[in-house]
Amino acid sequence: MNVKLPNLFLGTFLGASLMLNAQEYEPLIVDSGFTADIVANGATTAMASTTDDVDGVDWCFMSTDFNPTGTANFDFALPADGLFNSEATPDISFQLADFASNNSLRLVSQGNSGTLTFTNDVQASKLFVVGTTGSGSGQFTTIITFTDASIQIFNGSLMPDWYSSNEQPIALSDFGRVNRSDDEIETDPTNGNPRLYQVQLDILPENYGKTIESIEIEKTTSSPGIINIMAISAELAPSCLPVTNLEASATANTAEISWDSPTTAPANGLDYYLTTDSTAPDETTEPTANLAATETSVSLADLTTGTTYYFWIRTNCGVDDLGAWELISFTPGQVSATYTEGDLPTEYDTPSASSVSSCPGLLTISVPEGYQIANVDVSYSMTANDAGWISDQASLLACNTTGQAESSLSGGSGFGGTYNYSRTGLDIADGATGDVEFALHAWKTYTTGDDGCTTVDNKVDNNTWTITVTYEATLSNPNYELEQLSVYPNPANNLVTVKAGEQITDITILNLLGQVVLNHKGNSLSEEVNISNLAQGNYILKTSTATGKQATTKLIKQ
Structure with a gap:
């Protein structure tokens, strides 16, 4: 039978919470849900002091007060009061459950789950789940239920094996283990084994003000690794909740x-x-x-x-x-479109930069009246399936409206999986106006047998192909709404003269992004403007008169 020791855990936590956490982090004190005692403690054998092991082959943890022979002194073991600060994040403290009772949510097989409830009410912005696996890693899903019955789900969290992994931050390490069958003690200080890990779960801001009622955890992989969840701490939600x-x-x-x-x-x-x-x-x-x-x-x-x-x-x-x-x-002056009509196929070929596939994806961007495209950004992902390799991928973006295309193909590297593509500042649609059509051509350079356009070996993933264009004000011909308007010389080096048939009150010069680079106030029919400080290039000159009329014209600075 297990040896029952006085329960010092809650009192220790209450004192340490104020001292160690400065009211920013708080350990959650488990009230129910642990299913196994995997920590040997007290003056008895490991078999008598525990109900199960960590790894399925008889190894379990032990505390510093474990003393099966009456002469043991294990200063490297888990602290007897179960309270420790994270090695990865020293401001976070964790409270393990009483070692004389169940202290782990032990999940052996895929689909095994358990629900933890707590004695303290907490509103959190982050949770840190402490645990480990024995005999291999495992993945799990976490479902947080709040007191208003709403939930937040976290899928695909990884709990590493208790030996030598760095895939998650290490909460505690180098505390030894004991064999339940014969009380053999094993340590590995050189490599810092065994280990407890902390898995971070970011709570959505809209849930910051909600009190946590329970946390359900389910093993979602068929791997042999036995998941042991042993503690949870919270980063407390801010008192001033965000938008x-x-x-x-x-x-x-x-x-x-x-x-x-x-x-x-x-x-x-x-x-x-x-x-x-x-x-x-x-x-x-x-x-x-x-x-x-x-x-x-x-x-x-x-x-x-x-x-x-x-x-x-x-x-x-x-x-x-x-x-x-x-x-x-x-960014004002940007517009985006994303392809949402399904995965795009790739065509089997050995393409060049001048190639055109027979099954491109098409996207249209509408540029507002009075503006033209200044540059284009593109992003998408491609996935290699089955026998396909990422290194077999090739792709190219073209603008059907202008007849221009990228000057080189884009390709990935590696074996199967997904590769993300992103290119910015493309000039293939410069000057285009109105509805502008783009085509994404994608190829595979290896096929398992289908030479046509398919998604079998490689594909462009649905909802990932996005076109973003930055547009600028269109350079227009002179507007002769103002009688006798003239701008000369044009091109100009230093001085430019603006004349109109009525009193000019304001002359504004803008760059092609619409930014004001020079402003000249006037009060006559003819104004001389010094443009010597402007950089060489194209500008827009806007003239305003006392009657409220305006006209714009293209100005070239030499």
């Missing part, structure tokens, strides 16, 4: 930013910070504006086409209680 589902949509010179409000409204509303600098703001940064807590969107105007903006927003619950800055970036 969620931050989204941006932009036109050529405006943007609409939207979000979902937190479940608890911030007392001082929302702060936002708009910048073209990618540097993150901190607590000393002066916000651009403050919004009411009830606001769920903001409209931004007078933005520059082609410039990337960074929009940061935080909740403001008080001077000493500010939420973290949340970011979304956007």
Whole structure:
């Protein structure tokens, strides 16, 4: 029978929680759900002190108070009170369950599962699951159930084998093990074995304000590795809950930013910070504006086409209680389209840069009136199936509207699996306007027997092919709405003269991104503008008059 020792765990945790975690992290104290005792402890044998092993072949853990002979002193074993700080993240402490009772959720076979409940109520932004496997690694799914009956699911988490793996952060190592059948002690200090690992689970911001009711864990692989879940700690959710589902949509010179409000409204509303600098703001940064807590969107105007903006927003619950800055970036003058009609086939061939496949994917981008394409970005993934190799892939992007295509093929490397492709700043559609059609040609240079267009050996994955174009203002012919308008010389080196049939009040010169590079105020029928400081290139000159009329013309600086 197991030797029952006084339960020191909860008292130790309460004192350590305040000291070690500074109210940022908190161990979850398991109330129910552990199914096996895999830690030998007390003055008895390992067989008498445990109900099962870690690995299926009789090896289990032991604590520093394990003393089967009456003379043992294992200072390298698990701490007798079960409390330890993570080696990977020292600020996080974990509380193992009482070693004299069940202290592991032990999952042997695929489909085995168990549900843990806890004595403390916690609202978290992250969970850290501590455990290990014996006799090989294993994967598991975690389902968090909150007290409002909502859930969050994490699929495909890996728990490594307790010996010599670095695939997950190591929570604790080099604490020895004991054989249940004969009390043989085994240590491996040179390699730091055995090991407990911590698996991080990121809770969605919309769930930050929800209390965790239970956590279900299921083994999802048929591998022989026996999963042992032994502790869970939480990064506590911030007291000032963030906005969620931050989204941006932009036109050529405006943007609409939207979000979902937190479940608890911030007392001082929302702060936002708009910048073209990618540097993150901190607590000393002066916000651009403050919004009411009830606001769920903001409209931004007078933005520059082609410039990337960074929009940061935080909740403001008080001077000493500010939420973290949340970011979304956007570029006015960009539009994207993604192919969603299924996997694209590849054609068997040995292509060159001038080749055209017989089964390309097609995507159309609509450019707003008054603008033309300045450059193109493309991204997609290709998967090699069965006997196909990634190194057999070849692909090329073309613009059917302009008749231009990339000058070289793109290919991956390696065996089976998925390869991600991404290229930016392509000039194949420069100057195109209106509805612009793109074609993605994809080939395989090896086939298992089908020489046509198929998805058998290699394919472009559905929902991954995205075209993003950046557009700019169209260079137009002179607008003669203004009587007697003339701009000369054009091209010009230093001075340019602008004349009109009525009083000129303003002359603005913009670059091809729509950015103002020079502004000249006037009060006559003829104005002379010094452009000597402008770089050589093409510009747009906009003339405004006292009657409110405007005209634009192309200006070339030599």
